[in-house]
Amino acid sequence: NAGVTQTPKFQVLKTGQSMTLQCAQDMNHEYMSWYRQDPGMGLRLIHYSVGAGITDQGEVPNGYNVSRSTTEDFPLRLLSAAPSQTSVYFCASSKTSVNTGELFFGEGSRLTVL
């Protein structure tokens, strides 16, 4: 079972470059989300989606865009990378949207912005 798949696992960018972190899930989950993890700050929600065509902002959305054209995929776009976006990014999905249940996480993408 693939579960939640994130690519790439590691990426180094220069300031100002753009890139997309990919996330795909094969569990037919309605809910998908992106978190960033920084030391001492836990996991902070960037964007989330409750279904195809529906996205909304989380706690730290600035500098990131998302789209949800299919149930399976939820890519995260960095339009102009900044050193402050150096972090570990996790994609997570859940079966239902209402009263969200268990979150299933991908293995993470470690991004360094120079």
Next chain:
Amino acid sequence: GQQVMQIPQYQHVQEGEDFTTYCNSSTTLSNIQWYKQRPGGHPVFLIQLVKSGEVKKQKRLTFQFGEAKKNSSLHITATQTTDVGTYFCADSGGYQKVTFGTGTKLQVIP
């Protein structure tokens, strides 16, 4: 906005000792979830508590939800080296957003 704090931030215990992490919220929690993240890994769901005062056990782990639904705790009895990792609480069920606590990093000394 809502803040979910965990204490302690770090804990070193001798193998066999007990361990407790506390989760406190500035607002009433909807439901509380607990996750474990092994070093270099991703968070893995442990349990969800829904009712005020609820207590659930999983082998050596005991989870409690406060009566006022503003705090929760995770207690591990007789820690083992396999318990090493960071434990996160999370408030789930609030407007489709799951808000994570700051985490407690547990180190077990053999």
